[in-house]
Amino acid sequence: MALYVHKYGGTSVGTVEKIEGVADKLKKFKDAGHDVVVAVSAMSGETNRLIGLANAISDQPIPREMDVLVSTGEQVTIALLSMALQKRGVPARSYTGSQVMILTDSAHMKARIQDIDTDNIRADLDEGRIVIVAGFQGCDAEGNITTLGRGGSDTTGVALAAALKADECHIYTDVDGVYTTDPRVVDKAKRMDKITFEEMLEMASLGSKVLQIRSVEFAGKYKVPLRVLHSSKEGNGTLITTEEGSSVEQPVISGIAFNRDEAKLTVMGVPDIPGVASKILGPVGAANIEVDMIVQNVAADKTTDFTFTVNRVDYAKAEEVLTKVAKDLGAREVAGANDIAKVSLVGVGMRSHAGVASKMFDVLAQENINIQIISTSEIKISVVVDEKYLELAVRALHTAFDLDDDKES
Ligand code: ASP
Ligand code: MG
Numbered sequence: 001m002a003l004y005v006h007k008y009g010g011t012s013v014g015t016v017e018k019i020e021g022v023a024d025k026l027k028k029f030k031d032a033g034h035d036v037v038v039a040v041s042a043m044s045g046e047t048n049r050l051i052g053l054a055n056a057i058s059d060q061p062i063p064r065e066m067d068v069l070v071s072t073g074e075q076v077t078i079a080l081l082s083m084a085l086q087k088r089g090v091p092a093r094s095y096t097g098s099q100v101m102i103l104t105d106s107a108h109m110k111a112r113i114q115d116i117d118t119d120n121i122r123a124d125l126d127e128g129r130i131v132i133v134a135g136f137q138g139c140d141a142e143g144n145i146t147t148l149g150r151g152g153s154d155t156t157g158v159a160l161a162a163a164l165k166a167d168e169c170h171i172y173t174d175v176d177g178v179y180t181t182d183p184r185v186v187d188k189a190k191r192m193d194k195i196t197f198e199e200m201l202e203m204a205s206l207g208s209k210v211l212q213i214r215s216v217e218f219a220g221k222y223k224v225p226l227r228v229l230h231s232s233k234e235g236n237g238t239l240i241t242t243e244e245g246s247s248v249e250q251p252v253i254s255g256i257a258f259n260r261d262e263a264k265l266t267v268m269g270v271p272d273i274p275g276v277a278s279k280i281l282g283p284v285g286a287a288n289i290e291v292d293m294i295v296q297n298v299a300a301d302k303t304t305d306f307t308f309t310v311n312r313v314d315y316a317k318a319e320e321v322l323t324k325v326a327k328d329l330g331a332r333e334v335a336g337a338n339d340i341a342k343v344s345l346v347g348v349g350m351r352s353h354a355g356v357a358s359k360m361f362d363v364l365a366q367e368n369i370n371i372q373i374i375s376t377s378e379i380k381i382s383v384v385v386d387e388k389y390l391e392l393a394v395r396a397l398h399t400a401f402d403l404d405d406d407k408e409s
Contacts, residue, residue: 002167003035003125007135007157010044011174012231013077021232022172023084026130030090035125037164039135039157040081042073047136047150063108067137067147071097074134074153082132093124094132097146098139102156104146111138111146113155116163133160154215162222169219169226170237171211176230177238178203178210180403181256185391188398190405192238195254197226200240202346202380203257216240252356253347253401256394260341260387262292263315264373265322266307269332272298279329280306283321289314293342293375293382303332307373309384312338340372341390344382345397357381363400369393 006026013019022040029036041047050070054061061069078094085092100121104111124131135153138146148155154171161169177191178200195203197220204213210228219226219240229237270276277296284291294308310318315338322334350356357374360381364371369392373384385393398404 001033001035003037003164004029005037005039005157005161005164005166005169007039007153007169007171008041008081008231009153009171009173010041010046012172013040013042013081014044016080018231019077019080020084022081023088023090025172025231026085027088027090030130037121037125037131037133037160037166038081039133039153039160040074040077041135041153042070042077046073046076064144067108067111067145070147071134071137071145074136078132078134085130085132090130091128092130092132094134095120096134097137097156098143100133102133102138102159104138104140104148106140106142106144106146108144109147110149111140113138113148113159116159118163121160121164149212149214151212152214154212155218158215158219158222158224158226161224161226162218166224169224171215171226171228172231173210173228174231175210175228176233176235177228178240178255180254181258181394181398185258186256186395186398186404188404188406190403191235192254193236194239194241194243196348197240197242198379199254199346199348202344203255250349250352251347251402252349252353253345253403254349255346256343256397256401256403257346258341258343258390258394260390261312262309262340262342262384263312263318263336263338264307264309264340264384265315265318265334265336266305267322267326267329267331267334268305269303270306270326270329271331272302272304276304276329277306280322280325281308283325284308284310284318287317287321289318289321293373293384295373295375309340309342309373339387340384341387342382342384343390343393343397344380345401346380348379350379350381359400360397363396364393367392367396 082092082094101117103115121131135156179189181189183189200216226240227237292309296306298304326334369389371383
């Protein structure tokens with residue numbers, strides 16, 4: 001007998017029929033003798049609908065009231081799921097975040113969980129109930145309703161699993177696991193049986209949007225084994241754990257992430273003196289623009305070209321900031337491009353294998369794809385290429401690093 005926390009996303013509870021399907025699934029776990037605590041999202045589209053209502057009244061809705069509003073979506077699904085379970089003779093009880101007492105800070109719309117009171121949940125489990133908790137929401141010390149940011153129900157699930165020391169946290173969604181890359185780009189992408197938290201964080205932050213990033217950080221920190229599964233198809237999904245495979249079975253590369261929302265900017269001919277990097281990036285940060293890759297190298301003439309990437313939506317703003325900075329610094333000019341994309345190889349196996357980078361560059365060279373920027377970390381190599389070569393690059397690398405699913409389909 002085990003204790004599981006299940007999280008069902010919006011598409012998994014998107015209709016009454018689907019909610020009944022979730023109840024059937026939960027009943028099976030209960031009948032097998034397991035304890036189950038469930039976190040649910042709002043029905044798909046509901047959170048967006050609620051935000052739309054607020055935006056119809058104000059283009060800057062008050063954050064506290066936004067949380068009162070958007071938290072209602074999850075209150076609907078917990079009640080319906082509890083009814084569906086009880087109709088099947090399964091004892092169940094639903095709770096909002098403040099009823100459980102999921103204590104958060106007061107940062108409305110992006111609150112962080114500080115503590116979860118598990119006493120009531122445990123008492124219900126002891127009584128043989130399935131406990132259903134509204135995802136995405138909590139309550140601050142003053143009793144204000146808070147929410148955890150879009151996609152926050154994943155974090156609720158993981159936080160409940162950590163607080164209850166659950167055996168596993170299952171995230172049920174509309175895909176059957178985490179793939180080596182986006183199957184829409186590479187039809188031979190395959191589902192991974194296992195991936196480490198570190199790798200998942202890289203895959204998630206690089207654009208594979210299966211899990212809310214914060215939930216993966218949380219799971220890694222508290223070592224909660226996390227499994228991503230399809231809510232209506234059978235299968236083992238993908239397990240996200242701390243364990244790395246033995247070096248024999250560990251693939252060198254676990255997956256390929258990519259991101260199209262990139263733009264790059266270069267300040268050319270910057271004098272090579274101390275303080276320049278901070279003079280360039282200070283104003284960029286002050287304008288609330290997040291910087292990703294940064295590259296700088298000194299030329300023989302004692303000037304340097306300073307290049308960095310930003311999210312594409314910030315491109316125009318960044319260019320404006322830089323044009324001013326460049327003038328103040330006496331730099332030659334500012335150049336940039338927003339038709340670029342980033343491709344990253346991710347894998348803990350890289351730690352024990354040399355030559356991954358050179359193989360990557362070789363594969364890209366064979367396809368005649370020019371690399372504009374390179375950056376590396378212990379478990380990741382990223383390159384920036386022209387956006388029009390993105391798909392070609394991802395496919396070629398997927399094949400070269402033996403990630404293709406060769407099963408006949
Ligand atoms: N309903 C919230 C959202 O759409 C939370 C979630 O689905 O995880 O962002
Ligand atoms: Mg969701």
